[in-house]
Amino acid sequence: MTKKMKGQGPHLDRRTFLGGAALGLGTLAAASAFPRPALAKKVKLVYWSPLDPKSNNARSKAEGAMVELFTKSHPEIAVEIQPVPWQVMGQQVIQGVMAGSGPDIAQLSTTNLPDQVGAGSAAPLNDVVGKNWSQAEKDDFILPWDNTVYDGQKMAYYWNSLLNNEFWYIRSEVDGEIPTTWDGLQSFLTPLAKKHGKPGFLTGLSQQGNAIEFTDWLIPAFWACGAEYVTETGEVGFLNENGMKPFQWILDMVKVHKLTPDNISALTRDNVLDAMKGRKALSTILTSNIVASARSALGDDLGLARQPGPNGACPAFAAGKFIMMTKSCHEQEAAGLFIESMISPQSQLINAQMAKELPSRKSVVADPWFKTPEAADLKFAMDYMAETPHFFKFPKRTDFLQTRLALAAQQMMTGTPIKEALERVATDWDQARNG
Amino acid sequence: MNTIVSRASPYLLLTPAAVIIFAITLYPIVNLFWIAFHATNYFQIGSFNAGANFFSLFNASGMRSFVATAIFVIASDVLALSLAIFLALLLEAPLRNRGLLRTVVMVPWLVSQVVTALLWQAMLDANFGPLAHLAQVMFGVSFAPLGNEFGAMASMVIANVWRSYPFALVLMLAALQSIPSEMYEAARIDGATRWQEFRYISLPMAGQTAMVVLILLTFEYFTLVTIPFIMTSGGPNEATYLLSLRVWREAFTNYHFGYSAAAGVVVFCLNLVLALVYIRKFAVKGGADVQR
Numbered sequence: 001m002t003k004k005m006k007g008q009g010p011h012l013d014r015r016t017f018l019g020g021a022a023l024g025l026g027t028l029a030a031a032s033a034f035p036r037p038a039l040a041k042k043v044k045l046v047y048w049s050p051l052d053p054k055s056n057n058a059r060s061k062a063e064g065a066m067v068e069l070f071t072k073s074h075p076e077i078a079v080e081i082q083p084v085p086w087q088v089m090g091q092q093v094i095q096g097v098m099a100g101s102g103p104d105i106a107q108l109s110t111t112n113l114p115d116q117v118g119a120g121s122a123a124p125l126n127d128v129v130g131k132n133w134s135q136a137e138k139d140d141f142i143l144p145w146d147n148t149v150y151d152g153q154k155m156a157y158y159w160n161s162l163l164n165n166e167f168w169y170i171r172s173e174v175d176g177e178i179p180t181t182w183d184g185l186q187s188f189l190t191p192l193a194k195k196h197g198k199p200g201f202l203t204g205l206s207q208q209g210n211a212i213e214f215t216d217w218l219i220p221a222f223w224a225c226g227a228e229y230v231t232e233t234g235e236v237g238f239l240n241e242n243g244m245k246p247f248q249w250i251l252d253m254v255k256v257h258k259l260t261p262d263n264i265s266a267l268t269r270d271n272v273l274d275a276m277k278g279r280k281a282l283s284t285i286l287t288s289n290i291v292a293s294a295r296s297a298l299g300d301d302l303g304l305a306r307q308p309g310p311n312g313a314c315p316a317f318a319a320g321k322f323i324m325m326t327k328s329c330h331e332q333e334a335a336g337l338f339i340e341s342m343i344s345p346q347s348q349l350i351n352a353q354m355a356k357e358l359p360s361r362k363s364v365v366a367d368p369w370f371k372t373p374e375a376a377d378l379k380f381a382m383d384y385m386a387e388t389p390h391f392f393k394f395p396k397r398t399d400f401l402q403t404r405l406a407l408a409a410q411q412m413m414t415g416t417p418i419k420e421a422l423e424r425v426a427t428d429w430d431q432a433r434n435g
Numbered sequence: 436m437n438t439i440v441s442r443a444s445p446y447l448l449l450t451p452a453a454v455i456i457f458a459i460t461l462y463p464i465v466n467l468f469w470i471a472f473h474a475t476n477y478f479q480i481g482s483f484n485a486g487a488n489f490f491s492l493f494n495a496s497g498m499r500s501f502v503a504t505a506i507f508v509i510a511s512d513v514l515a516l517s518l519a520i521f522l523a524l525l526l527e528a529p530l531r532n533r534g535l536l537r538t539v540v541m542v543p544w545l546v547s548q549v550v551t552a553l554l555w556q557a558m559l560d561a562n563f564g565p566l567a568h569l570a571q572v573m574f575g576v577s578f579a580p581l582g583n584e585f586g587a588m589a590s591m592v593i594a595n596v597w598r599s600y601p602f603a604l605v606l607m608l609a610a611l612q613s614i615p616s617e618m619y620e621a622a623r624i625d626g627a628t629r630w631q632e633f634r635y636i637s638l639p640m641a642g643q644t645a646m647v648v649l650i651l652l653t654f655e656y657f658t659l660v661t662i663p664f665i666m667t668s669g670g671p672n673e674a675t676y677l678l679s680l681r682v683w684r685e686a687f688t689n690y691h692f693g694y695s696a697a698a699g700v701v702v703f704c705l706n707l708v709l710a711l712v713y714i715r716k717f718a719v720k721g722g723a724d725v726q727r
Contacts, residue, residue: 115690263581265577266579280563
């Protein structure tokens with residue numbers, strides 16, 4: 001069903017993907033016919049989410065509906081959603097669990113799991129979630145099952161899928177087809193930036209939010225250049241000629257072509273998102289889960305394309321937010337039921353339809369809704385992920401490496417040679433992972 | 436028996452407070468030193484590693500934190516205290532609506548650090564900030580202070596001073612008000628100018644209070660995390676990566692508790708030196724000296 005690409009994770013072609021989806025859907029339909037187990041006593045779960053249940057946005061409403069679906073089928077289990085900002089969720093969970101006051105369940109950003117496992121705040125799920133699942137059910141996940149397995153234990157489940165590197169552009173100001181190469185993009189954007197008097201391409205190098213605004217496009221650019229983020233032996237895979245290319249590209253965009261402003265060192269993902277929503281830049285690279293937010297401001301004027309690379313589009317950088325049970329959890333059975341419900345095809349379909357989040361399950365994609373114009377953005381992402389996948393598992397201390405790479409890029413902006421800055425990253429990384 | 440009880444009773448009465456102080460103050464400090472001298476892996480404390488955790492504080496990146504902290508603390512101290520003295524003198528003068536003015540200048544004190552940071556970040560936003568808009572409309576230039584090293588530090592200092600000067604102002608105003616008016620009257624009879632009144636009466640009389648304010652502000656600035664975390668996240672290029680932020684980030688982003696504890700020890704020692712100055716200069720000499 002899957003085949004290995006050199007230096008990459010499992011490859012999924014479209015046919016395999018859709019076949020798996022159909023098989024998974026059938027299995028899950030059969031499985032859902034059995035009644036769910038109920039708990040004997042009334043229990044309460046505390047769920048930390050980056051989405052505020054009182055907020056009026058689509059993503060919060062969708063999560064509320066997913067939780068409601070669970071509580072309707074399990075009235076004996078109350079769920080209290082406590083919002084925590086996504087930028088500090090990882091740290092807060094670890095601190096909470098270590099202090100003995102952590103949540104039962106938490107939903108975290110894709111890079112956070114290795115550190116949750118390393119810090120001992122995540123609880124193993126082998127005996128809690130999906131105990132009786134068939135292999136077909138396990139194969140129903142879009143992202144590799146092993147991505148969240150450590151020492152043989154499933155430590156989390158993907159709450160959604162994410163395409164980290166979508167190229168966004170303002171349609172009314174960027175006419176024509178988006179080039180797939182860096183050179184083509186630069187030539188294409190230069191006259192448009194001059195014409196509209198705004199940056200042609202915007203990104204952010206801030207270390208805030210674990211520097212995801214930067215690394216979400218940098219990592220697939222490494223792959224496209226023939227470099228790696230981290231090698232199988234745990235060393236940095238970008239301290240070479242190929243790894244230097246993405247940095248040279250962004251430096252040229254700032255210093256030579258003047259398509260990107262030189263104040264990007266301070267910009268965060270939220271700054272870039274706001275700038276795009278306010279039409280302050282012609283293009284950027286952002287993640288699939290915030291397309292709906294931008295579209296609410298830009299409507300059809302938001303265009304999506306594949307991330308340009310050195311010789312063609314970069315591979316899709318597919319990841320996902322995950323949901324885990326913490327070691328503070330005293331109601332493991334209820335927590336297991338909750339996680340199963342949140343990642344169930346029904347919940348995932350709700351999230352896709354209401355929040356336009358990519359589902360974590362293949363079988364959901366077989367729903368007719370995905371053929372409607374409403375699902376066009378999701379279909380774009382699914383096609384990109386299916387055609388040029390490059391799944392990989394984040395290493396431990398990845399947040400450190402991400403913020404360290406952003407600092408290196410900031411140093412390059414102020415004149416530090418690329419090689420020297422990357423050598424410092426490699427030294428710090430070796431020191432960090434070896435204690 | 437009664438004598439023993441009466442002698443022991445003060446100590447017995449102090450015991451609950453002593454236990455609490457030990458638990459919430461002394462134990463964490465001792466533990467901080469313990470961790471600082473040990474290897475760590477996430478939350479696991481490993482073997483004794485002498486001062487290895489301190490070495491990283493004295494590399495190029497660490498030194499930038501020392502420099503950034505020094506610039507931030509000194510600039511904030513000077514500006515906050517100067518502004519507080521200036522406003523205290525102004526508010527001490529017989530102005531119309533003086534009560535209202537005193538209330539208005541105190542408003543920043545009511546604003547939390549998080550809100551202060553977000554407020555200034557929004558004000559200075561390169562795309563949507565009002566200052567950027569004004570700069571673009573009036574002078575046709577882009578204004579992005581948070582995007583360069585000098586601008587980021589300057590912005591952070593301004594935000595910090597804006598938030599903290601009311602505290603200094605309250606104390607300075609109280610000190611000025613406690614100076615007997617006869618001294619000013621006598622000086623005027625002798626032909627002193629306003630500047631001479633300030634130079635030879637106000638400043639010496641309120642000088643002790645200014646020193647207290649300076650030391651208290653320095654304590655606070657040394658341990659400030661919220662404003663740099665939200666406004667600049669330590670950037671660009673570690674120009675605003677204060678020691679306090681390093682303590683936090685090493686612990687809760689990088690999970691290097693040994694390094695974090697080492698940085699915490701350094702911040703603690705710097706504050707301890709200040710505290711000793713404070714105690715020696717004001718507390719030991721007795722309450723009379725502290726009153727102004």
